Amino acid sequence: MTGRDRPRSPRRLLVLAPPYLWLTLFFLAPFAIVLKIALAQFSESVPPFTPLIAHDGPLGLAVRVHLDNFAALALDPLYVKALIGSVRIAAVSTLLCLLIGYPMAYAIARAPARWRGILVLLVMLPFWTSFLIRVYAWKVILQGDGVINAALVGLGFIDRPLPLLYSPFAVHLGIVYSYLPFMVLPLYASLERMDLSLLEAAADLGARPWRAFLAITLPLSLPGVLAGTLLVFIPAVGEFVIPELLGGSDTLMIGSVLWNEFFLNRDWPRASAVAVGLLVVLLAPIVLFQRAEARAAGEAGPP
Numbered sequence: 001m002t003g004r005d006r007p008r009s010p011r012r013l014l015v016l017a018p019p020y021l022w023l024t025l026f027f028l029a030p031f032a033i034v035l036k037i038a039l040a041q042f043s044e045s046v047p048p049f050t051p052l053i054a055h056d057g058p059l060g061l062a063v064r065v066h067l068d069n070f071a072a073l074a075l076d077p078l079y080v081k082a083l084i085g086s087v088r089i090a091a092v093s094t095l096l097c098l099l100i101g102y103p104m105a106y107a108i109a110r111a112p113a114r115w116r117g118i119l120v121l122l123v124m125l126p127f128w129t130s131f132l133i134r135v136y137a138w139k140v141i142l143q144g145d146g147v148i149n150a151a152l153v154g155l156g157f158i159d160r161p162l163p164l165l166y167s168p169f170a171v172h173l174g175i176v177y178s179y180l181p182f183m184v185l186p187l188y189a190s191l192e193r194m195d196l197s198l199l200e201a202a203a204d205l206g207a208r209p210w211r212a213f214l215a216i217t218l219p220l221s222l223p224g225v226l227a228g229t230l231l232v233f234i235p236a237v238g239e240f241v242i243p244e245l246l247g248g249s250d251t252l253m254i255g256s257v258l259w260n261e262f263f264l265n266r267d268w269p270r271a272s273a274v275a276v277g278l279l280v281v282l283l284a285p286i287v288l289f290q291r292a293e294a295r296a297a298g299e300a301g302p303p
Contacts, residue, residue, distance in 0.1 A: 042268070050066075070273050070276075079277075090233050090236035093172050094232045097179060108120060134178065135246065138177065144163075145161070194217065238278055238282075
């Protein structure tokens with residue numbers, strides 16, 4: 001009898017019940033509600049959408065499903081542009097987080113053991129301050145009379161303030177600053193677990209440091225790279241606060257479109273369709289990550 005054929009014991013089912021219950025209550029149930037609204041039509045009523053199941057005659061019930069909201073996601077240039085812009089900004093910001101976070105995580109993992117906890121704490125320190133306050137702080141720093149422009153003008157590097165605020169640069173800066181710890185921590189976890197004797201063996205065999213890094217360190221840290229990439233990319237695609245406060249009129253992201261449809265236009269079905277479509281788009285990198293992890297586990301073999 002294999003492990004799959006063995007009946008699950010009550011104790012195991014008791015252990016698995018809380019996470020499945022959590023997913024059902026806080027993911028599947030809300031998703032079902034959002035999907036139900038997305039399949040309805042806008043209506044000048046309270047709530048502002050038509051019922052999915054309506055009475056049809058004295059005894060019958062009719063299910064009225066409308067796919068117009070999902071069709072608009074592919075046909076309306078506004079949603080296509082917003083989705084492409086969101087993916088582009090999130091991808092560039094994720095790449096910047098990786099380029100900045102990998103050296104940081106590597107330095108922390110190779111630091112003396114007594115300093116690692118302090119360095120990790122410093123990485124997590126920004127989370128002790130409200131996310132909104134930190135974004136507003138960057139707004140003050142990047143504005144025309146902010147610290148950066150005042151310093152550059154005072155040192156004579158520029159004659160007039162640079163348009164740093166309300167630009168794609170400000171959005172990238174805000175995302176990188178806000179989500180950098182999500183990249184550093186998984187990378188540090190992968191690098192800290194690495195067996196350093198492998199690097200010593202490579203050095204004994206004549207490998208240069210950069211060659212040992214490419215052949216040993218980088219492949220072993222790929223799980224951390226993939227985890228950090230997902231932790232940064234997925235929330236960055238749907239980011240609303242940072243582009244709203246730091247981005248300009250040319251910065252169009254799907255989170256802002258969803259906000260406008262829900263609160264300004266009160267078109268709940270269209271906003272729900274945008275949310276469902278965004279979730280479907282983000283499922284692709286999650287599936288790829290799970291397949292990469294399964295492939296890596298299969299190549300590693302049993303311990």
